[in-house]
Amino acid sequence: MCRLLISLLILTASVSCSKNEKGLPPAVIPDMINGIILDLHVTPLNITKPDKGSFTIFMTGTIYKAEFNAVPQSQSNAVLSFESDTILVAESREFANLGKDAVAYNPVAANEVTIRFNNGKKILGRFDLNTGFGGDFGETLISQWRNPNDPAKPNQKAKDDLSRFVKLYSDADGPGPGVSPLYLLVQVSKQ
Numbered sequence: 084m085c086r087l088l089i090s091l092l093i094l095t096a097s098v099s100c101s102k103n104e105k106g107l108p109p110a111v112i113p114d115m116i117n118g119i120i121l122d123l124h125v126t127p128l129n130i131t132k133p134d135k136g137s138f139t140i141f142m143t144g145t146i147y148k149a150e151f152n153a154v155p156q157s158q159s160n161a162v163l164s165f166e167s168d169t170i171l172v173a174e175s176r177e178f179a180n181l182g183k184d185a186v187a188y189n190p191v192a193a194n195e196v197t198i199r200f201n202n203g204k205k206i207l208g209r210f211d212l213n214t215g216f217g218g219d220f221g222e223t224l225i226s227q228w229r230n231p232n233d234p235a236k237p238n239q240k241a242k243d244d245l246s247r248f249v250k251l252y253s254d255a256d257g258p259g260p261g262v263s264p265l266y267l268l269v270q271v272s273k274q
Contacts, residue, residue, distance in 0.1 A: 088246040092201065093105065094171070098112070100150045100235055101170075101198075101212055110272065110273035111162055111248045112147065112173065112197070112271050112272075112273065113142075113216065114203070114204045114205070114231075115204070115205050116118045116140060116142050116188075116205075116206045116207070116208075116271070117143030117208075117210060118140045118141050118145055118147075118202060118207075118209075118221045119140065119141050119142075119208065119209055119210075119211050119214070120138050120140050120142070120208040120209065120211075120214050121138075121141055121146070121212070121213065121214065122139055122187070122213070122214065122215040122217070123136070123137075123138035123188055123196070123215070123216050123217075123227075124136060124138070124139060124156075124187070124216075124217050124218055125218035125219070125248075126218060126219040127219075127220070127248070129221075129223060130224060130244055130247075130248055131247075131248075131251070132153075132219060132251075132259065133153055133195055133248065133252060133265055134152065134153050135151070135152050135153070135263075136150075136151050137149060137150040137151065138146060138196070138216070139233060139274065140206065145274075146273075146274040147206075147272065147273055147274065148269070148271070148272050148273075149182075149206055149269055149270070149271050149272050149273055150269070150270050150271075150272075151163060151200060151267040151269045152197075152267065152268050153265055153266065153267060153271075154266055154267065154268045155266065156263075156266045158239060158266075158268055159266035159267055159268060160200055160201050160202070160267070160268055161198050161199060161201065161266060161267050161268075162198070162252075162266060163197070163198050163252045163265070163267055163269075164196070164199075164252055164253045164264070164265040165194055165195070165196055165249045165250075165253070166194055166195035166196075166197070166251060167192065167193075167194050167195075168246040168249050168250050169192040169194070169242075170191055170192055170194070170216055170242070170245045170246065170249060171189075171191060171192065171216075171237050171241060171242045171245060172190065172191065172192045174190055174238075175188045175189070175190060175234040175237055176188065176189065176192060176235040177229075177234075177236075177237070178215065178235075178249060181217065181257075183222040183225075184219050184221050184222050184225070184227045185217060185218065185219045185220070186219070186220060186228070187215045187217025187218075188211075188215065188216050188237060189209050189213070189214065189215045190212050190214070190217075190244075191214055191215070191216045192210065193209075193211075194208050194209070194210040195207065195208065195210070196208045196209075196210075197259065198216075198219050198267075198269055200204055200269065206271070207213055214268050215240075224244070227240055227241075228240055228241030228244070229241075233273065248253065251265060252264065252265050253265075
């Protein structure tokens with residue numbers, strides 16, 4: 084009897100393992116995600132050239148992650164826009180130690196981020212009091228953003244630089260003659 088039970092346990096374990104090897108089916112991502120952005124992090128080539136980024140967004144008990152990369156229009160599946168170019172407010176402060184080349188701020192200004200996919204899908208995310216905004220902007224630039232009397236408090240240069248930076252998502256060449264958005268390749272996953 085004991086041998087029979089041991090054999091059944093081994094058989095059950097091998098069947099369970101073989102099912103896990105196949106993996107779970109991919110998570111279904113809704114066509115419309117509308118929620119609160121928990122954090123948004125960018126990794127630009129420089130302050131005038133957005134490149135990579137990601138944000139997490141909470142909707143009805145689920146967290147989704149949108150990862151985006153700047154690509155030529157022919158490879159793009161979406162564009163991203165900010166409702167307002169205001170990111171930092173008087174209460175904004177650096178938080179967390181992200182290393183010398185990265186910075187993150189909280190709280191940030193009320194804002195809305197929209198990703199419009201070429202296939203009609205859409206992500207609409209709002210900033211709230213808990214949203215963090217940050218990026219890998221480099222040690223030299225970040226040091227120029229610090230207030231000497233209160234290093235965690237961003238100065239006016241930080242506010243202006245980040246304001247111009249987020250405008251580049253809607254107008255990729257900034258003050259240049261064109262008005263084309265920054266084209267992105269966006270992938271969304273369920274966390």
